[in-house]
Amino acid sequence: xxxxxxxxxxxxxxxxxxxxxxxxxxxxxxxxxxxxxxxxxxxxxxxxxxxxxxxxxxxxxxxxxxxxxxxxxxxxxxxxxxxxxxxxxxxxxxxxxxxxxxxxxxxxxxxxxxxxxxxxxxxxxxxxxxxxxxxxxxxxxxxxxxxxxxxxxxxxxxxxxxxxxxxxxxxxxxxxxxxxxxxxxxxxxxxxxxxxxxxxxxxxxxxxxxxxxxxxxxxxxxxxxxxxxxxxxxxxxxxxxxxxxxxxxxxxxxxxxxxxxxxxxxxxxxxxxxxxxx
Amino acid sequence: xxxxxxxxxxxxxxxxxxxxxxxxxxxxxxxxxxxxxxxxxxxxxxxxxxxxxxxxxxxxxxxxxxxxxxxxxxxxxxxxxxxxxxxxxxxxxxxxxxxxxxxxxxxxxxxxxxxxxxxxxxxxxxxxxxxxxxxxxxxxxxxxxxxxxxxxxxxxxxxxxxxxxxxxxxxxxxxxxxxxxxxxxxxxxxxxxxxxxxxxxxxxxxxxxxxxxxxxxxxxxxxxxxxxxxxxxxxxxxxxxxxxxxxxxxxxxxxxxxxxxxxxxxxxxxxxxxxxxxxxxxxxxxxxxxxxxxxxxxxxxxxxxxxxxxxxxxxxxxxxxxxxxxx
Numbered sequence: 262x263x264x265x266x267x268x269x270x271x272x273x274x275x276x277x278x279x280x281x282x283x284x285x286x287x288x289x290x291x292x293x294x295x296x297x298x299x300x301x302x303x304x305x306x307x308x309x310x311x312x313x314x315x316x317x318x319x320x321x322x323x324x325x326x327x328x329x330x331x332x333x334x335x336x337x338x339x340x341x342x343x344x345x346x347x348x349x350x351x352x353x354x355x356x357x358x359x360x361x362x363x364x365x366x367x368x369x370x371x372x373x374x375x376x377x378x379x380x381x382x383x384x385x386x387x388x389x390x391x392x393x394x395x396x397x398x399x400x401x402x403x404x405x406x407x408x409x410x411x412x413x414x415x416x417x418x419x420x421x422x423x424x425x426x427x428x429x430x431x432x433x434x435x436x437x438x439x440x441x442x443x444x445x446x447x448x449x450x451x452x453x454x455x456x457x458x459x460x461x462x463x464x465x466x467x468x469x470x471x472x473x474x475x476x477x478x479x480x481x482x483x484x485x486x487x488x489x490x491x492x493x494x495x496x497x498x499x500x501x502x503x504x505x506x507x508x509x510x511x512x513x514x515x516x517x518x519x520x521x522x523x524x525x526x527x528x529x530x531x532x533x534x535x536x537x538x539x
Numbered sequence: 540x541x542x543x544x545x546x547x548x549x550x551x552x553x554x555x556x557x558x559x560x561x562x563x564x565x566x567x568x569x570x571x572x573x574x575x576x577x578x579x580x581x582x583x584x585x586x587x588x589x590x591x592x593x594x595x596x597x598x599x600x601x602x603x604x605x606x607x608x609x610x611x612x613x614x615x616x617x618x619x620x621x622x623x624x625x626x627x628x629x630x631x632x633x634x635x636x637x638x639x640x641x642x643x644x645x646x647x648x649x650x651x652x653x654x655x656x657x658x659x660x661x662x663x664x665x666x667x668x669x670x671x672x673x674x675x676x677x678x679x680x681x682x683x684x685x686x687x688x689x690x691x692x693x694x695x696x697x698x699x700x701x702x703x704x705x706x707x708x709x710x711x712x713x714x715x716x717x718x719x720x721x722x723x724x725x726x727x728x729x730x731x732x733x734x735x736x737x738x739x740x741x742x743x744x745x746x747x748x749x750x751x752x753x754x755x756x757x758x759x760x761x762x763x764x765x766x767x768x769x770x771x772x773x774x775x776x777x778x779x780x781x782x783x784x785x786x787x788x789x790x791x792x793x794x795x796x797x798x799x800x801x802x803x804x805x806x807x808x809x810x811x812x813x814x815x816x817x818x819x820x821x822x823x824x825x826x827x828x829x830x831x832x833x834x835x836x837x838x839x840x841x842x843x844x845x846x847x848x849x850x851x852x853x854x855x856x857x858x859x860x861x862x863x864x865x866x
Contacts, residue, residue, distance in 0.1 A: 303827070304722060331602045
């Protein structure tokens with residue numbers, strides 16, 4: 262049988278190896294993918310994936326519980342954003358969001374793209390200098406960046422429909438992630454660089470300093486900057502197009518099913534980005 | 540010894556969560572009052588009593604109990620027994636009035652958190668009196684963040700007249716809207732721990748290695764980079780993928796056989812892993828928690844926005860690596 266499957270990229274020997282692999286430790290992966298795809302509660306999906314994986318590799322039930330407890334307790338620092346929320350909640354109660362939006366309204370010519378691009382550059386450069394905690398989703402994106410980016414769009418186009426608002430907010434979060442990830446490895450004292458350095462020393466490869474690793478992170482960091490700023494440059498047109506589409510849908514409530522991408526293409530905003538999907 | 544130690548930070552988080560639980564219990568209009576309180580109560584007690592239990596009961600028993608509590612937490616969330624409560628928010632007009640009265644001063648506590656955290660990490664990390672350090676030497680940034688949040692709460696108190704306790708009570712609205720997503724990062728760390736014990740990484744390595752053609756440099760580079768991204772998507776963390784993929788593919792085939800230069804190979808390999816981080820719900824603290832924090836209807840929208848950048852960068856990484864490492 263195996264011979265019949267043999268092609269130029271998979272020969273019989275390879276297929277045999279493929280069949281001999283131990284797949285049991287991998288069983289958690291399809292469980293997670295399926296569970297997330299079927300929209301079960303993620304906490305349940307992850308716990309069940311852990312239980313099934315442990316069972317598949319013959320882990321003792323108590324040992325499995327112990328691993329659960331150990332890892333949960335030793336990763337408690339991941340919940341530290343809970344410390345930030347009281348301040349944010351207090352300030353939001355006293356108009357932080359409103360003031361951020363009023364303040365943006367007084368700045369002439371500011372756009373969503375402009376705010377997000379500026380934040381991206383500042384965040385990536387500061388991360389490269391090791392100032393990793395200058396941004397963050399709880400302390401910066403929710404209270405400041407996202408309201409300001411939304412306000413810039415509101416100034417230009419009036420009240421935003423929920424999908425447009427969500428898209429801008431998601432872009433604000435994405436800016437923080439991309440800029441942080443691809444800036445931080447330039448900083449030679451960052452954990453990832455030290456991990457790579459330790460790996461090299463462990464495997465007997467001499468003569469590489471953390472500085473070299475940090476330097477070779479720069480090309481990708483620049484590529485991330487160029488790629489993401491390019492995408493942000495198209496965000497403005499996307500916002501215009503979505504708002505035009507939303508307004509058209511509202512003007513013709515009886516023809517909701519008609520406006521497809523082809524129907525809207527004659528509005529000036531959408532023609533610039535027809536078919537694009539940021 | 541340190542004044543702001545990680546154990547004390549956990550105690551503080553535990554106290555905050557328990558204060559929220561108390562307010563949940565008082566919230567008579569809460570649709571799922573008791574089960575929501577139980578969910579957060581279990582979570583909070585892992586912070587309040589986790590370290591004490593390890594001291595009193597020993598590591599093994601304490602970890603087993605914690606593991607059982609985690610399963611109850613997951614069941615409560617999985618059966619939809621956790622929800623938001625009822626709150627008394629101020630009207631938009633009241634908020635606008637506050638905004639006008641406070642002006643730019645309302646930014647001060649908000650900006651204090653990131654700016655003070657950075658400044659304190661840089662300047663106060665070595666401060667000590669005798670044996671007593673100010674910050675936990677292993678968790679300097681977290682200790683600085685804790686101090687920054689405390690100062691910002693005091694600044695907010697002076698500015699608005701609302702006490703820190705009032706602020707914590709007010710944060711129940713935010714914590715409830717984040718809901719189960721607040722706990723997902725730790726659950727994923729837990730699953731990662733099980734994967735390590737089950738040696739899932741070795742299976743992935745064995746699977747990926749089957750597709751290796753030792754003489755095709757470009758295919759080797761592509762498999763290493765794509766393998767890093769895929770493995771990271773599974774584990775939610777590039778640091779877990781890096782040693783396995785690098786020891787399995789990069790070291791034997793690219794460095795030893797083809798003489799690739801290690802520094803750029805690793806730097807770009809790690810960044811290929813980060814491309815995976817942008818595309819996976821397993822990196823919940825970067826991708827799912829912000830979706831909850833920002834009240835997005837689609838909890839995967841941050842990931843969806845990131846995918847085009849991640850895939851373009853992954854392709855860029857493969858080309859960069861191919862043209863850089865063999866010189």
